[in-house]
Each structure stands twice: as structure tokens, then as C-alpha cells.
Amino acid sequence: MADLPALFADRDILAARPPKHPVDPARPYAFLVEPECAASGKVEAVATVFLTNRECPFRCLMCDLWQNTTDRRVPAGMIPRQIDYALSRLPPAQQIKLYNSGNFFDRQAIPPEDHAAIANRVRDFSTVIVENHPQLCGDDCLRFRDRLHGRFEIAIGLETIHPDVLPRLNKQMTIADFERAARFLNDHDIATRAFILLRPPFMDEQEGLAWAVRSIEFAFAAGVGCCAVIPTRGGNGIMEQLRSAGHFAPPQLSSLEAVIEAGLAMQRGRVFADLWDLEKLFPCEKCGPARRERLHAMNLTQKILPRVNCECGAVA
Numbered sequence: 001m002a003d004l005p006a007l008f009a010d011r012d013i014l015a016a017r018p019p020k021h022p023v024d025p026a027r028p029y030a031f032l033v034e035p036e037c038a039a040s041g042k043v044e045a046v047a048t049v050f051l052t053n054r055e056c057p058f059r060c061l062m063c064d065l066w067q068n069t070t071d072r073r074v075p076a077g078m079i080p081r082q083i084d085y086a087l088s089r090l091p092p093a094q095q096i097k098l099y100n101s102g103n104f105f106d107r108q109a110i111p112p113e114d115h116a117a118i119a120n121r122v123r124d125f126s127t128v129i130v131e132n133h134p135q136l137c138g139d140d141c142l143r144f145r146d147r148l149h150g151r152f153e154i155a156i157g158l159e160t161i162h163p164d165v166l167p168r169l170n171k172q173m174t175i176a177d178f179e180r181a182a183r184f185l186n187d188h189d190i191a192t193r194a195f196i197l198l199r200p201p202f203m204d205e206q207e208g209l210a211w212a213v214r215s216i217e218f219a220f221a222a223g224v225g226c227c228a229v230i231p232t233r234g235g236n237g238i239m240e241q242l243r244s245a246g247h248f249a250p251p252q253l254s255s256l257e258a259v260i261e262a263g264l265a266m267q268r269g270r271v272f273a274d275l276w277d278l279e280k281l282f283p284c285e286k287c288g289p290a291r292r293e294r295l296h297a298m299n300l301t302q303k304i305l306p307r308v309n310c311e312c313g314a315v316a
Contacts, residue, residue: 007168008238010059016237021067023052025078029068031086033093035300037270038127039151039191039225043300047093047125049086051079053109056102058133060157061169062200064236065101073108080117087121095127104130104154105140112140119147127151129193134173134181142188153191155228156181161215165202175218182222193226193270194219198259199251200232201242208232209255213262220268229259230274231281253281253291260295261304272299284312 023029030050038044055069083098098118102109110118122128132141132154145152160166161175182192196215199208216227231251234240242248256273263271273295282288287310294305 008061008170010170013059013061013170013236013238016241017066018237020069023068023070025052025070025074026081026085028052028082028086031090033090036095036272037300037302038095039270041302044095044126045091045093046095046097046129047087047090048097048099049083051082051098051100051110053079053100053102054106056109056133057106058102058170058172060159060171061238062159062197062232062236064233067236069101073111076111076113077117079110079114080121083118083121094125095129096122096125097129098122099131102131103133103136105132105136105138105144107140115144116147119144123149125150127153129153129155131155131157133157134177137181137184141185141190145188145190151191152189153193153226154185155193155195156224158194158215158219158224159197160200160211161218162200162203162207162211165200165211168202169200178219179222182219182224186223191226192224193228194224196227196229196259198229198231198256199249201239201248205249205252205255208251209258212255212259216259216263216271217266220266224269226270226272227263228272228274229256229263231256231278233277233280250281253278253283253288256281257291257295257307260298264298264302264304270302275299284310286310286312 028049029052033045033047035043036046054073055066100109104110127150128148134156158178159169185192196212198212219227239248260271260273278292287308290308294308298305
């Protein structure tokens, strides 16, 4: 690993940002339904509602989700209204993800006075999944769990367990914080999943691959039931600066394939490849789409499938 730069503060990350996108506090900024392998092993339809709310207070170095957030707390009643807007336009689904570009239990993002109305909106879903920071995993999670009829799951960004890189992501957490949160949630019948970054800043390709696998191992050991591997991307300003300085490069598609294979081989829980914008990682247009389809099929079956060969020399 090359010499690491000094830690980046919030002010450095904020100063590098492009403008936010315009958003409407009465509407989610996106919503969709897609298939996912459930904890039962069955493929189920999952509705994901990307809620519009106040920006996350944790200014993670690699995050670009702030681009679709507000600067102020949304008024009470807006989040249930957003959910109504999305569900009235989506096909039926068994599970729902309420992702809010930050932390569901940040009281300045999702007003607690809306929790009862939100729970009422999602009462017919078998599983409700939200995202949250380890520091905000406490009694509010338990109170919301008690309002639900089905299974409750919280996704937490572990990112990496690399001892030098994690502090430089400005995430305001340690691996001990993650482990403590995961065990607290599991002890109270709340399932957990982890977001794992593939090749975050300050790693070369082989380090990125190796530390992603180690991070999956750590997450499963902490009791997590599902790991989603996300290829680290640019687009937030500071990542472009890091790339120019030689401290960041997007991972190769072959590394994502290798990490997913290693995670599935552990047979300790579900492992998903995040396929969003995967086209940017295609080595060529001949094999890229087929390799994406292979990863998609592995996400659904949770099985390692035959690799894809290409005339370009790339091998999945």
C-alpha cells in the first residue's frame, strides 16, 4: 500500500462537492421493484423506496448519496406520503427496503413521530429493511420493530475492516462499533446485513479484493446474515481528487466476481453483488453483459456458476 495521505475532515469533503440534485420532500427521489434471494432461499420481489430526507450527518469520504437529500429536516408526514406515492405506482412485492441515503433512526432525517404511520404503510410486507449507522442502533430500533408485523432487518455499512483505511473513510465508526451494533440487533431479533466496499480508496487491486473477502468473513462472524458487495465509485468530488493523486481507482469486474465467489463459498449467509452502474466496469462489450447476467443469476441462486470467457482475454 502506498503512503497514505492525512485524514480528510468534513470541511475537505464538503469543499470538493458538486451541487446537490433538486428533490421534492413530498416524493421519494426513486423507487423500483427487483428480485432478491430472501433469507428463506426463495426469490422474492423487493420494493425499494429511496426516501427524500435530510442529509446524513456522517460525511463518509466515498459517499455520493447526499446528492439526493435536503439540507433541512423534512416536515412530519412527508415520509409516509412518499411511501404512499411509491407504493401506488409499484407492482406488488413481498419485501420492502426503505433506504434514505443515510440512517433511518437519525431523528433529523426520519421524524420519529412518523414511525407509527410508516409501520402502518408497510404492514403487509413480510420483511422491512432499513439502513442505519452503528452509533444509532439503540432503543429506537426496538420500538420500531415492535410496530411491525413481519421480519425486520437493518443494513449497516461496514465498508472495510482494513485498520488504516476505515478511519480514513471518515465514517465515525470502528469495527468494534459495527460488531457491537450487529450483536445488539441480533440479540433483539432484528436481522442484519452489511455493505462491503470493493477497493475503497488507498488500496490497490489485490488489496481491495483481499480486504473485501476479509470484511465479509468478519461480518459473518459478527452475526450478519447477508453481505452486499459494492464496487467503489467516484462522482462526489473528493474521489476525483483522490484518483488524480493516485489514491483511488475503480475495481476491475474480475475482482468483483472473485469476491462474490469467495463469499458464496463460505456458505455462512447470502452474498450479493451490487450491479448498479456495473457497465462502467465492463472490460469489453462482448463479455460485459454476459458477466453481468452471471452475477445477477448468482445473486438469485446463491450458487457459483460457470465462468464467462471472452476473446478480449477477460475471464470471469
